[in-house]
Amino acid sequence: MNTNVKIVPIISVVIIVLILIMIFGPYYTLKETEMAVITRFGQIIKGVETGGLHFKVPIIDKVNYLPKQILEWEGEARQFPTYDKRMILIYTSVKWKIKDPMLFFTSVSDEYNAKARLDDILDAASRKVISQYSFEEIVRDTNRIKQLNKETITLLKEIGLTEEELNSYPSIKVGRTKMMDEMKKDVDEKVSTMGIEVTAFFIKKVNYIEDNLKSVYESMIAERKKIAQSYRSQGERYRQEKLGEMDQRAKEILAFAKEEAKSITGEADAEATRIYSEAYNRDASTREFYQFIKKMEVYKKTSENTSLVISTDSQFYDMLKKY
Numbered sequence: 410m411n412t413n414v415k416i417v418p419i420i421s422v423v424i425i426v427l428i429l430i431m432i433f434g435p436y437y438t439l440k441e442t443e444m445a446v447i448t449r450f451g452q453i454i455k456g457v458e459t460g461g462l463h464f465k466v467p468i469i470d471k472v473n474y475l476p477k478q479i480l481e482w483e484g485e486a487r488q489f490p491t492y493d494k495r496m497i498l499i500y501t502s503v504k505w506k507i508k509d510p511m512l513f514f515t516s517v518s519d520e521y522n523a524k525a526r527l528d529d530i531l532d533a534a535s536r537k538v539i540s541q542y543s544f545e546e547i548v549r550d551t552n553r554i555k556q557l558n559k560e561t562i563t564l565l566k567e568i569g570l571t572e573e574e575l576n577s578y579p580s581i582k583v584g585r586t587k588m589m590d591e592m593k594k595d596v597d598e599k600v601s602t603m604g605i606e607v608t609a610f611f612i613k614k615v616n617y618i619e620d621n622l623k624s625v626y627e628s629m630i631a632e633r634k635k636i637a638q639s640y641r642s643q644g645e646r647y648r649q650e651k652l653g654e655m656d657q658r659a660k661e662i663l664a665f666a667k668e669e670a671k672s673i674t675g676e677a678d679a680e681a682t683r684i685y686s687e688a689y690n691r692d693a694s695t696r697e698f699y700q701f702i703k704k705m706e707v708y709k710k711t712s713e714n715t716s717l718v719i720s721t722d723s724q725f726y727d728m729l730k731k732y
Contacts, residue, residue, distance in 0.1 A: 436464050437472045444507065446473045446514040456510040473514060479506045479608055480520070482527055486614075489536050493543045499535055500614035501592075503527065505600070505607045512604030523605065534595040538588055548615050550584040585612060 439445055441460040446453060448471045457463055458477065465472065482503045489499055505527070507513045517523040539547060583591075593610035600607060689699030 435467045436462055438462055439474075442476065442478050444475050444477045444510045446475065446510050447471070448473060448514075453511055453514060456514075458510065473518075475507055475510055475513065476520060477507070479504050481505075482524055482531075483613075484528060484531055487532060487535065489539045491539060491544045491547065492541055495544045497539075497544065497547070498614075498616045499539065499612060500616075501531060501535060502611045502613050503531060503596070503607055504609040505605055507604060508606040509604035512602075514604075516603040523603070526603065527600070527605075530596055530599045531592075534592045534599070537595065538592045542583060542588060546581060546583050547585055547588060547612070549581050550586055588612070 437445070439457060439460045443460065444456065444458040445463075446456050447465055448454060449466065449469055454470065482505065484501050484503075486498045486500050488496055490496055513523070517526055589610050589612055592612075593607055596607050596610060685699070689695045
């Protein structure tokens with residue numbers, strides 16, 4: 410009887426242990442987008458990066474899941490001074506991933522803490538790099554003004570820009586893209602001790618603070634107007650050249666047409682004269698009738714209000730007295 414009493418608690422404990430083992434299980438599953446760090450009583454045992462079914466010590470081992478895919482962090486707009494003492498707002502964005510899960514877990518433990526650390530690191534890197542360059546270096550990658558063709562530069566000079574003004578645009582030696590690479594390099598050095606790898610660093614947007622926007626917009630508008638005026642002047646010059654060419658061509662065509670018309674008219678008159686000659690030179694009567702017609706045509710050309718005085722020795726009198 411005593412033996413049975415002792416066995417019952419043992420069986421109960423075994424059953425409880427089995428139930429706990431079934432509840433917590435000796436296995437866990439990782440998705441392809443996950444990695445894990447296994448801890449035992451708070452101590453890191455190992456890191457697991459392969460998806461699938463894995464085993465652990467039930468109850469005492471804890472699985473800490475971490476994201477495996479590339480993550481994105483977008484910082485808040487921050488105000489920085491440039492090298493030329495302009496206050497600007499910078500909007501940055503970073504793509505990052507966990508490179509070493511065990512080092513990551515030891516340093517920051519989870520994604521939330523990692524973003525908080527990234528925020529400070531990115532702020533420091535951005536401030537350090539931006540303070541070394543002028544505003545033009547941050548917003549431009551090329552010397553756009555200096556790359557205008559010679560004809561456009563000539564037009565800009567014609568509308569009032571001087572050589573000094575054209576050369577006053579700051580020359581870009583680094584540019585925005587190389588600055589982002591420099592920021593990324595600085596960030597990489599700091600996050601490498603956290604088990605993090607930064608895959609990309611972007612300056613998404615650069616803007617003046619609100620107090621300076623009006624003067625900046627006015628300056629930009631004035632610059633664009635000058636360039637637009639140069640293109641309008643170029644277009645007007647081209648239009649005038651084409652109109653001149655069209656007018657000259659029209660005069661050439663008209664002159665050629667007049668010459669050709671004179672030639673055709675001359676040929677027609679000659680042909681008409683030949684036909685008249687053949688018709689009226691058949692005999693004496695036709696010749697006399699032809700002469701009469703020609704004289705009548707001359708008479709017809711006299712003005713209606715003109716009085717014609719015919720002397721007895723005129724050809725008109727000789728011709729009319731026969732009728």
